[in-house]
Amino acid sequence: MVDKREKDLLKILGTILLFLGVAVWGVYAVLRFGLGWDVTGRQFLLYHLAGVVPGVILRRHSFLMGLVRRLLS
Numbered sequence: 268m269v270d271k272r273e274k275d276l277l278k279i280l281g282t283i284l285l286f287l288g289v290a291v292w293g294v295y296a297v298l299r300f301g302l303g304w305d306v307t308g309r310q311f312l313l314y315h316l317a318g319v320v321p322g323v324i325l326r327r328h329s330f331l332m333g334l335v336r337r338l339l340s
Contacts, residue, residue, distance in 0.1 A: 279325030281324070282322070285326070287312070288315050288316070289315070
């Protein structure tokens with residue numbers, strides 16, 4: 268069982284990862300439109316997903332674990 272402190276830590280880490288995953292598009296915009304570099308969205312998509320997917324999983328950890336428990340029982 269996950270205690271409250273651990274839940275809070277997972278939620279904080281998830282929020283940080285989500286923020287960083289979305290912030291990638293700010294870097295993309297600065298490089299593409301601000302500096303005029305020839306970059307594509309595909310080059311940044313992996314970094315975006317690497318932050319957003321685990322971030323959502325960490326933030327919704329207890330909900331997802333409950334769903335898995337219901338499906339397996």
